[in-house]
Amino acid sequence: MASMKAHTEYLTFNTSKRYEMVHITDQVERIVRQSGVIDGLCFVSPMHITAAIYVNDHENGLIEDIGTWLEKLAPSWPGYKHHQTGEDNADAHLKALLLHHETTLPITRGRLDLGQWQRIFYAEFDGQRSKRVIVKILGVSAE
Amino acid sequence: MASMKAHTEYLTFNTSKRYEMVHITDQVERIVRQSGVIDGLCFVSPMHITAAIYVNDHENGLIEDIGTWLEKLAPSWPGYKHHQTGEDNADAHLKALLLHHETTLPITRGRLDLGQWQRIFYAEFDGQRSKRVIVKILGVSAE
Amino acid sequence: MASMKAHTEYLTFNTSKRYEMVHITDQVERIVRQSGVIDGLCFVSPMHITAAIYVNDHENGLIEDIGTWLEKLAPSWPGYKHHQTGEDNADAHLKALLLHHETTLPITRGRLDLGQWQRIFYAEFDGQRSKRVIVKILGVSAE
Numbered sequence: 245m246a247s248m249k250a251h252t253e254y255l256t257f258n259t260s261k262r263y264e265m266v267h268i269t270d271q272v273e274r275i276v277r278q279s280g281v282i283d284g285l286c287f288v289s290p291m292h293i294t295a296a297i298y299v300n301d302h303e304n305g306l307i308e309d310i311g312t313w314l315e316k317l318a319p320s321w322p323g324y325k326h327h328q329t330g331e332d333n334a335d336a337h338l339k340a341l342l343l344h345h346e347t348t349l350p351i352t353r354g355r356l357d358l359g360q361w362q363r364i365f366y367a368e369f370d371g372q373r374s375k376r377v378i379v380k381i382l383g384v385s386a387e
Numbered sequence: 388m389a390s391m392k393a394h395t396e397y398l399t400f401n402t403s404k405r406y407e408m409v410h411i412t413d414q415v416e417r418i419v420r421q422s423g424v425i426d427g428l429c430f431v432s433p434m435h436i437t438a439a440i441y442v443n444d445h446e447n448g449l450i451e452d453i454g455t456w457l458e459k460l461a462p463s464w465p466g467y468k469h470h471q472t473g474e475d476n477a478d479a480h481l482k483a484l485l486l487h488h489e490t491t492l493p494i495t496r497g498r499l500d501l502g503q504w505q506r507i508f509y510a511e512f513d514g515q516r517s518k519r520v521i522v523k524i525l526g527v528s529a530e
Numbered sequence: 531m532a533s534m535k536a537h538t539e540y541l542t543f544n545t546s547k548r549y550e551m552v553h554i555t556d557q558v559e560r561i562v563r564q565s566g567v568i569d570g571l572c573f574v575s576p577m578h579i580t581a582a583i584y585v586n587d588h589e590n591g592l593i594e595d596i597g598t599w600l601e602k603l604a605p606s607w608p609g610y611k612h613h614q615t616g617e618d619n620a621d622a623h624l625k626a627l628l629l630h631h632e633t634t635l636p637i638t639r640g641r642l643d644l645g646q647w648q649r650i651f652y653a654e655f656d657g658q659r660s661k662r663v664i665v666k667i668l669g670v671s672a673e
C-alpha cells in the first residue's frame with residue numbers, strides 16, 4: 245500500500261569564485277532516487293541569503309548572459325546602506341531575491357519530472373566559503 | 388479515513404503570438420476538483436525554460452504593463468552570448484527567470500484557496516510552438 | 531505510526547504605511563509548532579496581488595536597500611495602463627511579481643529548517659488596509 249514519506253538531505257558547496265553557477269541536477273536526481281518517493285514534490289533551497297536556486301538551460305553562453313543581466317539589475321556598489329554594518333555584499337542579497345531563494349520540482353514515477361532542457365543550478369553570489377543547500381522531498385512512497 | 392494522494396496532469400499550450408499571457412485559473416481549478424484532494428498544495432510549472440507561471444490580476448491594462456516592464460528589464464537584444472549557438476531567444480530565458488518558472492498554490496476544502504483577485508497565468512515568451520505545463524497536486528484526500 | 535497532515539492558518543496585516551516590510555518568522559514558527567507536523571513543507575503567501583513574501587536578512591540597512599532597489603526596478607509612475615481603470619498601484623503589482631508572491635519553507639523535527647540568517651518577511655506595497663496571508667503546512671505528523 246502507498247504511504248506518505250518525507251526525506252531530507254543537505255548538500256555543501258564551497259565555490260572557488262565569488263560568483264558562480266553550479267549545475268546540480270544530477271545531485272538532486274540522486275537524492276530523489278534514494279528517497280524512495282515515487283510521486284510528490286522536491287524542494288531545493290540554499291540555507292543562506294546570498295545564494296539562490298534556479299532552473300534553466302545548461303548552456304555556457306546563457307549562463308554568462310544571466311550573470312551579466314543580474315549585475316545590471318542588481319549591481320555591486322559600495323553605497324548600499326547594508327554596507328554600513330561592515331558588509332560588502334548587498335548586491336548578493338538583491339541578486340538572490342531576483343532569482344528567488346528556493347524552488348520546487350515535481351517527482352513522477354520516482355524521477356524528477358522536468359522538461360528536456362530544464363536543469364537545476366545553485367547560484368552563488370558570495371562564495372569562497374562553505375554553504376549548505378537543503379533538499380526536502382515529500383510524497384507517496386512505494387513501500 | 389483521510390489518506391494522502393498525489394495527482395498529476397499536463398496542459399498543452401500553443402500560443403499564436405511569440406509573447407502571450409494565457410489565463411489558466413479555470414483549467415487548474417478543474418484539475419484540483421478532479422484530483423479528489425481536499426487539503427494540500429497545487430504545483431504548477433511549464434516544462435520549458437522560456438515560459439513562466441505567475442499569479443496576479445486579470446486586467447488587460449495591467450497585463451500590458453507587465454509585458455512592457457519585462458521587456459524593459461529583460462530586453463530582446465541580438466548581442467546575448469546565448470545567440471552564438473544560433474538561438475535568438477535569450478530574452479525569453481531572462482523574462483522567465485524574472486517571473487520564476489513555477490508557483491505553488493494552496494488547496495482548502497477541495498478548492499484553490501486564492502484571494503479575490505488572484506488569478507493564474509501562463510506567461511509565454513517564445514511561443515508559436517507546442518509547450519507543456521505540469522500540474523501536480525499533493526495532499527489529503529477525502530477517500 | 532507516522533501519518534500525513536495538513537494544517538492551515540490565516541494571518542492578517544494592516545500596515546500603517548503604504549510600503550512596509552513586516553518580519554513574520556516568529557508567527558510562522560508558532561503555526562509550525564501548533565500544526566503537529568514534524569517533517570514537511572510550510573507554504574506562505576499573501577492572498578493579494580500587491581504584496582509578497584520573501585526570505586532574507588533582518589537588517590534595517592538591507593531592508594532599506596531592498597525598498598530602494600524595488601522602486602528603481604518597478605517605479606511608482608502615473609502612466610501605467612492599469613491606472614486607466616482608476617487604480618494607482620500598478621507599481622505594487624510589479625514589485626510583488628519581482629519578489630514572487632509565495633514561498634515554501636522546509637520543516638524538520640517540528641521546526642522551520644532555516645539557515646542562521648534566513649528570516650521571513652511580509653512585503654506590503656499597497657497597505658493601510660486589512661490583508662490576509664495564508665500559511666499552509668503539509669507533512670508527516672508525529673501522532
